[in-house]
Amino acid sequence: MPELQIDALVFDVLGTLVDEPTGIRAGIRELAPALDEPTTEQLLTLWQEHIDSASRRVLDGSRPYATSEVLDREAARIVAEAAGAEDPAAVAALALAGRRLPPWPDTVAGLALLAERFPLIGLSNASRSALLGLNAHAGLRWHQVLSAEEARTYKPDPAVYRLAVTASGAPPERLLMVAAHAWDLRGAQAIGLRTAYVARPVGDPPAPSDRFDLYADDLTDLAGQLGGAWNLPG
DSSP states (O other): OOOOOEEEEEEEEBBBTOHHHHHHHHHHHHHHHOOOOOHHHHHHHHHHHHHHHHHHHHTTTOOOOOOHHHHHHEEEEEEHHHTTOHHHHHHHHHHHHHGSOOOOOOOOOOHHHHHHHHEEEEESSHHHHHHHHHHHHOOOOOEEEEEEEGGSOOTHHHHHHHHHHHHHTTOGEEEEEEBEEEEEHHHHHTTOOOOEEOOOOOOOOOOOOOOOOOSSSSHHHHHHHGGGGOOOOO
């Protein structure tokens, strides 16, 4: 494989840099503290299934685009109804749980290490306002962060990845998409970005047929593998 020459790193956020299930699970526990663990997990699955289904409907054109905030409010109402919770303030708080997601243990230090050499671009399906709260809560460091809201669709639509290409001013093959989701990397790969899979407990592992440029255990491992691809100043 040719040596990587990278001008910027493009990061997925949800699941790759922050632990989305843990954050939503915490929101469900705040909504209904008396729930047992199996029920909490069932409600988490209900939330995830709604977000996945609604996003797919946007992608296939059967639903007009709606921001992640709208989808989160819908998911919160569905979960609250299933939990028997009726307090509007508690349901509204649950809808904001996606802004209070904890970073993975290596995330903050790993981003700081990578930022010493590369411009870092966040590229997320989360809305612009959701990203503001999420980035502040998790302490994520960016040189630029882009929301799929700007393309009015969701990854893996090619239009979302093109946002990063346009923002960087670099050709796609000089950008490295970093994600814990194989489906996300396939979407980036389809428009020519280089790809790096980072293993996370909640990610979408590569299939045997996937061929990504790099496979890393965490961001520190990724930084080590990118030693020969540093974007050194000219």
